[in-house]
Amino acid sequence: MQEQGNLFDAPGAMTVSIAGRARQQLSKEQKAFNSLIRQIDKRRVRLAAWERAHRAYHQKYSPEMLPLQASLQELQLKLVHRLDQAATLPALNPSDRRLLSSIVADLAVALLSSREDDEVKAIHDKHSRSDYDADQAAAMRDVKAELETVLGFELPEDFGLDSPEEFVAQARAQMEAQEQARAQRAAKRKKSPQQLAREAQQQAEAKQITGSIREVYRKLASALHPDREVDASERARKTALMQRVNQAYESGNLLQLLELQLELEHINQSTIDEIGDEKLKYYNKVLKGQIADLDRELAETETRFAVQYGLSPFLDLSPDLAVNDLDMQIAGLREAIHGLEDDLDMLAEDKRVKKWLAVIRRERRSTMSFGVAF
Numbered sequence: 001m002q003e004q005g006n007l008f009d010a011p012g013a014m015t016v017s018i019a020g021r022a023r024q025q026l027s028k029e030q031k032a033f034n035s036l037i038r039q040i041d042k043r044r045v046r047l048a049a050w051e052r053a054h055r056a057y058h059q060k061y062s063p064e065m066l067p068l069q070a071s072l073q074e075l076q077l078k079l080v081h082r083l084d085q086a087a088t089l090p091a092l093n094p095s096d097r098r099l100l101s102s103i104v105a106d107l108a109v110a111l112l113s114s115r116e117d118d119e120v121k122a123i124h125d126k127h128s129r130s131d132y133d134a135d136q137a138a139a140m141r142d143v144k145a146e147l148e149t150v151l152g153f154e155l156p157e158d159f160g161l162d163s164p165e166e167f168v169a170q171a172r173a174q175m176e177a178q179e180q181a182r183a184q185r186a187a188k189r190k191k192s193p194q195q196l197a198r199e200a201q202q203q204a205e206a207k208q209i210t211g212s213i214r215e216v217y218r219k220l221a222s223a224l225h226p227d228r229e230v231d232a233s234e235r236a237r238k239t240a241l242m243q244r245v246n247q248a249y250e251s252g253n254l255l256q257l258l259e260l261q262l263e264l265e266h267i268n269q270s271t272i273d274e275i276g277d278e279k280l281k282y283y284n285k286v287l288k289g290q291i292a293d294l295d296r297e298l299a300e301t302e303t304r305f306a307v308q309y310g311l312s313p314f315l316d317l318s319p320d321l322a323v324n325d326l327d328m329q330i331a332g333l334r335e336a337i338h339g340l341e342d343d344l345d346m347l348a349e350d351k352r353v354k355k356w357l358a359v360i361r362r363e364r365r366s367t368m369s370f371g372v373a374f
Contacts, residue, residue: 016258018273029280036287040255043294046319050301053319060326061309068333073111075340077120080107082344084123086353096357101127103360108132146314153178172300212282216257217249223266254286 017037018030026034083104087097108124111117112132124132144155153174224242229235241264248256261267275283302317311317346356 016255016262016272018275019269027277027280029277029284032284033275033280033287036284036291037255039291040287040294043291043298046298047294047301049319050298050305053322054305056323057305057309057326060323060330064330065326065333068330068337069114072333072337072340073114075337075344076107076111077117078344079340079347080104080111080120080123082347083107084127086347086350087127089350089353091351091354092357096354099357099361112136150314209282209285212279213249213252213254213257213286216254216261217245219266220245220257220260220264223264252286253290254283255290 017034018026083100086092087100087104092100105124105128108120108127109132111120112124121132148154155174221242224238224245226235226238226242229238241260245257245260247253248260258267258272262272305322306312306315306317343356346352
């Protein structure tokens, strides 16, 4: 199956399902057909929700989140340099210096995660007694290993998360390469009579499936062909509809073709109810393929969203909660900025550094977290 794109989110699509006749139970294939349609609809809804969430998220992320992040980074940078200078104050005892160094190292890591700065790297290495580049390389190896476990294949050595599009393209290329390699290995192996019989059956089924989709397409194409229309406005309408039909057919989207038939009143509920089990068997195979395509598209959409906005690709993301989470992040950034401004005010005088560290130490003991807002 080819990638479906936005075909599955057809606005105003007619609902396709088998209602059955009074006092007559649905057959196994009819029940399966209805179940598959419901599964596709659920995935369509989630994809549409992701599209809405992405638009709403981007509208807030660029004008609100990015400026706050920039302001926070500038304050963090000032604090890193101020604390690095304060580390040499004679009034500090060894415990003070250890606490100060741990704060500087963590602040430097936060800064370096979003910007390249050799001076900040040097400060980090001095206060953490470790090499930042080596630590990051080890962390990336761990992330790469986790992703390989989730995806089920090895990523290239130059793998990176800097570009969502590149990451998705790498993952897709790797999956296609693995599938091709498996197919080549299978082709080299001598096939048993059972395997040959199964392949012949699969080829026959594939032919039937293709024929089922083509049958629906031909009926629509015959009725909609714009070249046969004399009226200009009607020709334009049919041209637009024909584009939808062609797109659905090229993508193997049987459900949308059926929905278009309903929309154009080429079929009605009675026609759907009377689809025989033999034809439904092939329809159901097509619909299962569409579900697999949708699942892949959803996985790619969620991964792309996470990488683009700096979220963990391992999070259980929800399109309905994404914007609420962003609002919470924005509120947290504003609070962090105010906290850093207060810290810098207090640290402006050398004599207050020791007092500031004492406040941090107390807050750490009571909350098990840093008192510095970052």
